[in-house]
């Protein structure tokens with residue numbers, strides 16, 4: 009049994025109905041021992057998104073990434089077209105096999121950079137052990153002197169892999185229940201977007217952001233701050249949906265049942281085919297398979313613990329959240345567009361406009377997270393009462409508490 013260093017009873021007030029819920033205990037965002045508990049409770053057992061299949065379209069394509077807990081992995085497409093996610097720790101003496109074979113003096117003590125490319129094998133630069141695209145050891149020089157050495161016994165450890173809507177998910181836990189059956193609610197909402205056929209822009213990685221991973225998720229998903237923190241950007245207001253009480257102006261309607269693997273909200277927009285930029289319109293042609301209603305919709309989605317997605321009617325942006333410590337995280341930011349938009353002559357120009365507009369939100373959101381983290385370290389940090397527009401937080405708290413309790417019960 010692995011007990012939480014913060015008593016879980018203290019979390020219960022955060023995972024009740026919205027009108028009674030308060031924020032999580034501040035130490036859940038700052039305490040190193042609680043961060044370790046979360047590694048076991050959440051990150052060791054969850055489906056973590058590592059990227060998208062369209063980033064590695066051809067056999068031999070690969071990229072590396074670093075997961076929670078600092079685990080470095082290779083995401084590679086094998087000759088048969090299947091995607092593997094495997095440790096990049098060489099099974100000889102532990103070097104990261106995609107590390108460069110030498111670096112200049114000012115980089116001697118830097119972690120190896122992430123790598124990508126196309127290859128038939130991975131050769132560890134240290135002693136030249138060679139692994140194929142499934143992680144199988146296929147070469148090891150000067151090892152014939154050992155009669156207990158069989159290349160076929162040795163492979164790079166592989167994680168469980170599941171694909172969903174074009175996203176690649178990996179899990180350390182071989183017994184983890186499948187992800188897709190927990191995402192049915194999102195499949196319904198996303199059916200007409202054909203997200204799996206969209207094409208990604210190269211991810212931009214922000215390293216060492218100085219706040220807890222949960223703050224990033226909460227900021228991305230809650231709608232309460234949109235008309236306030238961002239009030240001076242442009243009209244962000246969403247239309248009212250008379251059928252959904254929680255979907256009033258500026259707020260997203262959310263719905264979450266225990267056991268589900270996604271938190272998703274839709275909102276009716278004040279303009280048809282709205283874009284998050286000063287023109288209020290998407291820069292790209294709207295996705296032509298959407299229903300008339302869906303042209304008035306924005307979708308915000310979280311597949312915990314890593315994947316955040318915001319969908320407009322012409323594109324989507326997706327962020328990956330990876331904690332690197334109790335008060336730090338790395339984040340990868342990318343967009344997807346329909347292939348027909350990617351083929352437009354003006355794509356690069358339009359995309360630079362789209363990106364610049366979203367950057368204005370980051371200019372407000374990321375410093376807000378930085379300043380909130382400082383507040384949460386304070387002796388005066390609150391257990392604040394949640395607002396109607398904070399409904400996502402109450403639901404996320406449920407998701408968290410389910411995992412924390414399961415870890416204590418395990």
Ligand code: FES
Pocket residue numbers: 098099100101102103132133134135136137
């Ligand atoms: S550590 Fe990789 S070959 Fe020796």
Ligand SMILES: [Fe+2]
Pocket residue numbers: 227228233234238369373
């Ligand atoms: Fe924001």
